[in-house]
Amino acid sequence: MNANDLIPDRYHGVWQRTLLQTPATHDTTTWVRWLQTGLWHGDLRVPPEADRTTPAGRAEQQGFGGTTLITHPDAGQPEVCTWQRQIDLQPPRSTPDAGHMVFEAPDCVHETGIHGQYFEVWERLPGSLGTRIALAALDATGAPTAERLLVAGRYLMHLRPRSAAWPAGTAPDDSLAEVVARHPQRAEDLLDFDISFGTLEHGVWTIERASVPALEGRVDSVTVQRKDQHTAWVGSARLPQRWQVLEWHAVDAPD
Structure with a gap:
């Protein structure tokens, strides 16, 4: 792994999603964790209403892992984070998993969808930096x-x-x-x-x-x-x- 492959330090750690807003959804209750190292990520999402005693309920979960890429578009535009999924609980997507990222504070980042209409708020968990x-x-x-x-x-x-x-x-x-x-x-x-x-x-x-x-x-x-x-x-x-x-x-x- 080349040092140039690493993403900025501000992304490191474990992030908890506290809000998902779409034209049809306002979600503050789904359990979501995004773990980010210098290059690799893992993500797990568990809806609170899913009856996970049944196959249908377990199929409502989401989770994936792979590498993370940060790119910088035109001047004045927020940087783009792309989660390059190498493994995925769900079937393949037709569009990349990418969002515009704006850090409102060191431990809070806002994500706005590029290939979908959504807005998410992520907050970093204490104790998730270092190793x-x-x-x-x-x-x-x-x-x-x-x-x-x-x-x-x-x-x-x-x-x-x-x-x-x-x-x-x-x-x-x-x-x-x-x-x-x-x-x-x-x-x-x-x-x-x-x-x-x-x-x-x-x-x-x-x-x-x-x-x-x-x-x-x-x-x-x-x-x-x-x-x-x-x-x-x-x-x-x-x-x-x-x-x-x-x-x-x-x-x-x-x-």
Whole structure:
């Protein structure tokens, strides 16, 4: 990773969405966390009204991960943040996920949609600055996979994508709920996508929210150790052990 690839420090940390405004929606209750390292992001969104005991309810969640790009348009225009999604709980989009960003304060940023009509307010969580780590799980051959482990300050997010391919006929901008409704026999495979978020303190990971509801409230022992320039080991009962280092800025790193 080249230092020029890193996004500005002002974006680092974990951001909580406190408002979504669209022509049809005023939402202050959906649970949303965006974790941002120097380059990598993870995002999880859980609607409060979703009945997550059912496949249809779980399909209403959103979550994704990938790299983040900051660009500067013409003079006088707000800078643009683009979330380049490499994995996504929902089907592919037809337009980029990008917004104009205006920092109203160091810990508050306003996002206005470019390819959609929306306005969002994001507030940075205390304790989410300092350590920034991004890891990619390694498979049995030592090749990196799409599975990610991200750390920002005292927060950890794990992202494991589904292994199933989208069914034939899935079109850009279909919702996962629509795909599951068309292919109910494949619901579990399509929903087998784990994004888990919580705090990592003194080697204890407490999961606050997860796309798999049964994981919420779980407390696991997790240690993250860098072995060399390119590899790290994770000690955990349910996470892979060997990881590729994508980014490692260890200030008060997890013990």
